[in-house]
Amino acid sequence: xxxxxxxxxxxxxxxxxxxxxxxxxxxxxxxxxxxxxxxxxxxxxxxxxxxxxxxxxxxxxxxxxxxxxxxxxxxxxxxxxxxxxxxxxxxxxxxxxxxxxxxxxxxxxxxxxxxxxxxxxxxxxxxxxxxxxxxxxxxxxxxxxxxxxxxxxxxxxxxxxxxxxxxxxxxxxxxxxxxxxxxxxxxxxxxxxxxxxxxxxxxxxxxxxxxxxxxxxxxxxxxxxxxxxxxxxxxxxxxxxxxxxxxxxxxxxxxxxxxxxxxxxxxxxxxxxxxxxxxxxxxxxxxxxxxxxxxxxxxxxxxxxxxxxxxxxxxxxxxxxxxx
Ligand code: 8NA
Ligand code: MG
Ligand code: MG
Numbered sequence: 001x002x003x004x005x006x007x008x009x010x011x012x013x014x015x016x017x018x019x020x021x022x023x024x025x026x027x028x029x030x031x032x033x034x035x036x037x038x039x040x041x042x043x044x045x046x047x048x049x050x051x052x053x054x055x056x057x058x059x060x061x062x063x064x065x066x067x068x069x070x071x072x073x074x075x076x077x078x079x080x081x082x083x084x085x086x087x088x089x090x091x092x093x094x095x096x097x098x099x100x101x102x103x104x105x106x107x108x109x110x111x112x113x114x115x116x117x118x119x120x121x122x123x124x125x126x127x128x129x130x131x132x133x134x135x136x137x138x139x140x141x142x143x144x145x146x147x148x149x150x151x152x153x154x155x156x157x158x159x160x161x162x163x164x165x166x167x168x169x170x171x172x173x174x175x176x177x178x179x180x181x182x183x184x185x186x187x188x189x190x191x192x193x194x195x196x197x198x199x200x201x202x203x204x205x206x207x208x209x210x211x212x213x214x215x216x217x218x219x220x221x222x223x224x225x226x227x228x229x230x231x232x233x234x235x236x237x238x239x240x241x242x243x244x245x246x247x248x249x250x251x252x253x254x255x256x257x258x259x260x261x262x263x264x265x266x267x268x269x270x271x272x273x274x275x276x277x278x279x280x281x282x283x284x285x286x287x288x289x290x291x292x293x294x295x296x297x298x299x300x301x302x303x304x305x306x307x308x309x310x311x312x313x314x315x316x317x318x319x320x321x322x323x324x
Contacts, residue, residue: 019275021054055304085103140155141184183287
């Protein structure tokens with residue numbers, strides 16, 4: 001049982017990196033969908049010609065978040081803020097959202113004394129509702145695996161508030177965390193009960209996408225790509241990207257013969273913010289299928305998969321030692 005759970009932790013963090021690296025190849029917020037045929041030309045053939053597929057901000061921030069939780073044995077706002085900002089100052093080439101660098105500069109100027117202060121000032125005091133805190137929240141679900149759902153939700157909220165204080169930004173992070181948490185408890189050999197999955201999540205979210213179950217039903221009953229896109233959106237805001245990632249996972253993984261690759265390819269076909277939707281769907285699906293079922297060829301080509309694998313083991317060992 002313990003090997004099985006370790007395999008899921010690994011699948012989760014490595015799956016998130018794969019979705020980010022492959023998604024980065026397609027990112028174009030002006031597009032409404034990409035045909036699966038076109039996606040697969042890259043994901044099944046052309047990627048092999050690349051030397052390496054680079055990760056973006058999604059992976060960079062996920063790493064920092066997990067490292068901070070591990071080094072502090074829990075949440076330390078000053079430390080997490082410092083890791084996010086220093087990672088950005090060390091490497092600004094990772095395609096960060098348009099406004100989040102303002103937060104990093106203000107954090108640094110104030111020597112990280114008020115980790116939520118700069119985020120609170122974003123967008124005239126309304127806070128960011130971008131998907132940037134949902135895209136990096138995955139380690140929270142692993143770290144709190146043996147703790148109450150309430151504790152998991154509180155930790156997700158705290159990690160979000162360092163850059164994203166708008167309710168939609170926070171709820172997006174909670175939703176993604178809950179999807180990973182739920183996926184961790186499932187067995188890929190058994191039928192995936194889409195509605196039980198959604199019911200559990202909805203109790204712990206405020207107003208984010210209460211329409212999600214209705215939309216999922218419609219999506220499963222044969223909406224075409226453009227209809228799905230307008231039902232969920234595919235953009236850089238949390239209320240679009242997170243439901244899109246959850247929908248992509250549920251619609252594909254519920255069919256027994258589908259694989260991790262099918263989930264990612266479908267997520268990328270939604271177009272738009274593909275690295276982020278891909279990374280979030282990759283975390284949920286990687287967790288569901290487990291590391292041993294992830295495509296080896298993809299793992300070899302993507303930057304950062306070894307780090308994610310090792311970090312998953314550290315999180316697993318931490319959880320086993322502290323929360324037995
Ligand atoms: P963010 O906090 O800058 O939010 C992203 C964007 O959402 C902002 O730049 C605004 O346009 C908009 N936004 C958020 N909150 C508000 C608000 N209260 N009022 C008005 N507009 C708002 O950054 P983030 O960390 O949330 O980043 C999200 C995405 O950006 C990620 O998917 C990431 O991959 C990245 N991204 C970067 C590029 C690039 O080329 N630099 C392109 C697409 C996405
Ligand atoms: Mg990105
Ligand atoms: Mg993105």
